[in-house]
Amino acid sequence: MDQIETGSGSVLREYGSEQNLLSKPDGSATFLQGDTSVLAGVYGPAEVKVNKEIYDRATLEVVVQPKVGMSSVRERAREQCVRETCEAVLLSTLHPRSSLTLILQVVHDDGSLLSCCLNAACMALMDAGLPMGRLFCGVTCAIDSDSQIITDPTAQQERESRALMTFAIDSKERNVLMSSTKGSFSVKELQQCIALSQKASEKIFQFYRDSVKRRYSKIL
Amino acid sequence: KTRKLEKNCYRKSYVWLIHMATRLDGRQTYDYRNIRITFGTDYGCCTVSLGKTRVLAQVSCELVPPKDSRPTEGIVFFNLELSPMASPAFQPNRQSELLVTLNRQLERCLRNSKCIDTESLCVVSGEKVWQIRVDVHVLNHDGNLMDAASIAAISALSHFRRPDVAIQGRDITIFSPEERDPVALSIYHMPICVSFAFFQQGTYLLVDPCEKEEQVTDGLLVIAMNKHREICSIQSSGGIMLLKDQVLRCSKIASVKVSEITDLINKALENDKRVRKEGGRFGFAESMPKERITALKRDEAPVEMTGVQEMAEEFLSKGEAAPEVVSSPVIVATGTGQLGEGVQSTWGLEEEDEEDECQGEMDKEEKKKKKAEKGTAFTFHQLFFFHFSDEVMVISDSEEEEVVVLNPEAPYVFSLFSEYSYQ
16 A cells, blocks of 8 residues: 555546525525535624623634434534635634625535535535635545545545545645544545645636636726 | 614605605605516426525425325425525524414415416325425525415426326336326416515505515515416415405505516426427526626646656655455355454553443443445545454454454444544
8 A cells, every 4th residue: 555546536527516596695605516415504704692792802603404304413513624624724714793694505416515515615615605715625536446546436436436635735835724524534635635735726726716716807 | 772773764764765656766656566487498397586585495305104184186395495595684594483484475475376287296095195295495685575486386396297196906006207298287276376465554565565664564464376367275364454455455456466477487387398399408598697797617638647657656655555456345144244353453542441332232242343235435634554354353352252243133323433442
């Protein structure tokens, strides 16, 4: 298990996004990765309940809604991952005693769901105009039984993999903001996946830049 | 107080507008907003946009035992959820009156009208029937949630395919979608709700009210009807009193609207069927508008591999040497496994600190055993302590001499966390 193959499996599926598609939320975005699709809506800064208020910063609440059934522990775990990433980048001290609510609706799950949620969340926060110190993106890697690393796996590839990792990468220094892993892998494999995710994140950040440039092309 | 003032202002201006026979968004009194129906990649997934109101519906199925009172009929279950995304007034997990009203009306419209043939959902009478579950999520609230929800629900039901089942005597075989093509539900007719908003005690009426209009309306009338001009349900709320000819006029308008909407749904279903048959691209990814300035799409992109190995080597060389890696825990007996062995504590804690932890449910003190099944998720931290071992390690320094391996048949509960005893 010395040398990990990082050959043809490293492709990012076709991705796309649309911003400002809902009229009620302050910011909304949908992000598609292959067939996986997540819709994000942001409200804020808004009034916060007294029992939830923090005196010097905004309170961030994340809700992940599955398509079928009631939300369970799995959704709570995803909410935690997304919330920690967002709290690391949002300048919440600019809005003390306010609430920021981020709602993620799973529209279709075909693998890499957590990274799709992260990307949709970032685009929705940008659309809402909330002040952020840096942007973030999510990349999922899977290690299959032949020790090959696959980025942005489909649901089928996730099922057959022996390890699955999602990293939230920041835009300034490509640091890892959050990592969520499942399965067994070696330290070397982990570092390779992190390095690979950092490379892949460049494409996604370029996509953010292009989307925003396109959106404000008529104004600027 | 300001809300009431606002409402009154709105009301007055609205009534004046309607009197002049126009609406705020330029529609006529009997006009519907633009309806857009798109289907997702898997069967039974549908998004409906009624103007700015957006609703997502998903149909799923599962085999369950039938209700005692109806052993030969399948079950259809509706669940409408007001996502907190749809409006700042919707909080998660809060049962509001609007939610109950919408759920009830959706049930009456689709279940009581018997539009789905529940007898065909029976697999083994009295034992196994299909339960069809329809989840409707409201994504954006700009008025007239009822109509949008009913259109989404019936479109999703018409689009849905359940797995094929073969019964031979007592053996039931359920085929996966790859083995045999899934089967459509048997739907007799498509009931669709049409909402009417009344103003000035029934003098003025509007079809398909938007959110601002809904807020100032006196009363609401919802008629569920199908293409064959059969009324499936009528509901009047708000406490206004309507005359017989008003209700008849509404039902005539409804029948026209319902036939238009049914044609639209059928066209969308036909399109989707055709695209799937031709092997073209389908799903929400395709229906995303490309020509909008707020939307962007990128094709499949390979990730550049140059320098990845070097980057990884750099990180590894900076850190300390990693220990040997093992990919599975030692399975000692069924349901009991061992994960690593302890290391010297660097905390310098006293011995008696962790004695209290071992009380509780254990009669006999247990060594570092952790109930682990194959393929359980291990945290990265624990991986540092993987070691190959065939035998049980005695790690702790406890006073008990014998090592006891707990069996799953034991009557007491085995707690899941592992304790490291420090020296």
